[in-house]
Each structure stands twice: as C-alpha cells, then as structure tokens.
Amino acid sequence: MRDARQLLADSARVVAMTGAGISAESGVPTFRGDGGLWRNYRPEDLATIGAFRRDPETVWEWYAWRRSFLATCEPNDGHRALARFFLQRGTAGLVTQNVDGLHTRAARDAAGEGAPHAALPVEMHGAIARDRCNDCGTRAEAEPLGDSLPRCATCGGLRRPDVVLFGEMLDPVVLDRAQSMAERADLCLVIGTSAVVYPAAAIPLATLHAGGRIIEVNTEDTALTGVAAVALRGPAGVVLPELLG
Ligand code: APR
Numbered sequence: 001m002r003d004a005r006q007l008l009a010d011s012a013r014v015v016a017m018t019g020a021g022i023s024a025e026s027g028v029p030t031f032r033g034d035g036g037l038w039r040n041y042r043p044e045d046l047a048t049i050g051a052f053r054r055d056p057e058t059v060w061e062w063y064a065w066r067r068s069f070l071a072t073c074e075p076n077d078g079h080r081a082l083a084r085f086f087l088q089r090g091t092a093g094l095v096t097q098n099v100d101g102l103h104t105r106a107a108r109d110a111a112g113e114g115a116p117h118a119a120l121p122v123e124m125h126g127a128i129a130r131d132r133c134n135d136c137g138t139r140a141e142a143e144p145l146g147d148s149l150p151r152c153a154t155c156g157g158l159r160r161p162d163v164v165l166f167g168e169m170l171d172p173v174v175l176d177r178a179q180s181m182a183e184r185a186d187l188c189l190v191i192g193t194s195a196v197v198y199p200a201a202a203i204p205l206a207t208l209h210a211g212g213r214i215i216e217v218n219t220e221d222t223a224l225t226g227v228a229a230v231a232l233r234g235p236a237g238v239v240l241p242e243l244l245g
Contacts, residue, residue: 004215004230004243007187011213015092015185016082017178017203018121018236021192021218023100025076025237028069032194048166052134056149056158063161064145067128070100078191078236079106085244086119087111092185095178096121097193097200099128099163122178124170124200130162175199182206189243191217192236195224217243 008014020030030036031043045051046062075083083106086094096103104127107119126132131140131150135157142161143150150159164170179202182188188207195201204214204224216228217239225231232239 001232001239001242004232007213007215007229008243011091011185011187013092013185014085014089014187014189015095015181015203015207016086016189016191017095017097017182017193017200018082018103018191019097019193019195019200022078022082022096022236023073023076023098023102024192025078025235026073026100026102028073028098028100028102030192032196043166049168052160052165056160059160060145060149063128063163067142067161070128073100073102075102075106075109076237078240079103080110081240081244082191083107083110083119092181094119094121095181095200095203096123097125097197099123099125099161101127101129122174122181124164124174124178124203126161126163126171128161128163131159132162133157134160170199178203179206183210185210186212188212188214189217190214190222190224190228191240193218193222195222215243 024030031038046059052059079102082094087110094103103121111119129142131142133152133155136152136155138152138154139162152159182203183206185207188204190204208214208227213229214227216224216231217236219235
C-alpha cells in the first residue's frame, strides 16, 4: 500500500478503470466469479444482439429484473472514495465497464447534481437505466416494462436497454474518449475487473504503452496482474478508501 500511495502522490494524471468487482460490495453480482451471473445464466441467451433479435421478450425480462434489482443497491465506500478523489484531483478521469450507474450516483452524492465531468464515469458498456431505440438510436429514460415491449416515440422501432450487448461494437466516440484519457494518464487504477473483455481490457494497456504505470485493486490475480506496478489484494470498498483517502 505504501508503494501504491507513493505512485499516486507522484502521478500528475490518474485514470481509473472499473469492472463489476467494484459493485460487488453493493450486492451487485459479478459476471465470472463465484456466484457470478454467467455461472447461473448463459450470456448468449440474454446479453447478445442475436438473442435480442431472436427473443426480445426474454432479453427484456432479464434486463427488467436487473434494473429492479439494481434499484435496491447503493454505491459503496469504493465508489465514494473514487468520486471524492476525482472531485478533488479532477485529473484524467474515470472509465467503467459497469452499467449499474453507481459511480454516477456516488459522484452526485459527493458533489450534488452539478458533479463535474471528472467525477462522472465514461460508461463504455452503456447504462442499464436508459433505453435506446434499436432502429434509430434515439435514447429515452427507462419505463417499467408493460404488457407490450417498449417502442420508440420517434420511429416506432423496438427500444432496448442502452447497453452494449455481446456481438455489438462499442460507441466509437465513447471508446475514443476512454482511450485518449488512458493515453494521457501516467497512472491507471484498474479496479474490480477480470480484464478479459476487449476493448475495455486494453484501456490500462494504453496507459502502460504511453509510459505510465498500473495499480491493480482486486480480490484475486487477473490477466493484468503481471504488468501492474503494484497489485493491491482486497475488496475495493476497503482498499480504495485506504489508498485514496
Ligand atoms: N473488490 C475488488 N474486486 C473484486 C471484488 C471486490 N469486492 N469482488 C470481485 N472482484 C473481482 C474479481 O476477482 C474479478 O476479477 O472483480 C472481477 C470481476 O470480473 P468479471 O465478473 O469478469 O467482471 P468484469 O471484468 O467487469 O466483466 C467485464 O464482461 O460480461 C461482460 O459486459 C460485461 O462489463 C462486463 C464485462
């Protein structure tokens, strides 16, 4: 922890990239660990664009269940420590793979509705609390699922949760923003991700290839552990407040 705090003190531009592990202590299941969602469900049945085209009702039921579950979850000490850090340091910024909206809630709790951009996350995989038209792309606030599937008010197309499904490309504007944040950073905090899903997993490597360093916060080793300058083992909700103050 001493080495990590020294690295942080010596860094001018810090970027953080988070995964499902940072929300585990909020009660949100991860995807690949014990009890992870993909241990109990088949992603190809629920979280792919093919599944949505084949069986939109089932995919909508799955996301409606996840939305109702997430409504009972609160940001934890890890989200809050990151929000305070980026409000104070306002450096390179926060990138997340999570769609649960907990970073945004932590930032708004910390700074009020006008939370500056530096504390709000770049949501690489979208946000489950929003809808998007599968045809014209128009976004809309989510509504409770009714008897018929939600339709776009603009074009009448089928709406779907505004998240990146397997088999879809990420929004190039969002991806470019995340990559340039990582390239400009001299330190990347990689928190609670197994680092196996690309292109998100390449974000910390962009910092490394630009001459920066990586600090990993995880409960276990990952695909990035070997290239991390420091690997802090423990739950993010405990490690981050100690690391970031
Ligand atoms: N604190 C820190 N890390 C934790 C904690 C915790 N309390 N609990 C679990 N972890 C770690 C696990 O060790 C694992 O390395 O979090 C990581 C979770 O990995 P995944 O479940 O694979 O989640 P993630 O890396 O975010 O998945 C990436 O895959 O399914 C897609 O779109 C989905 O965004 C997701 C992407």
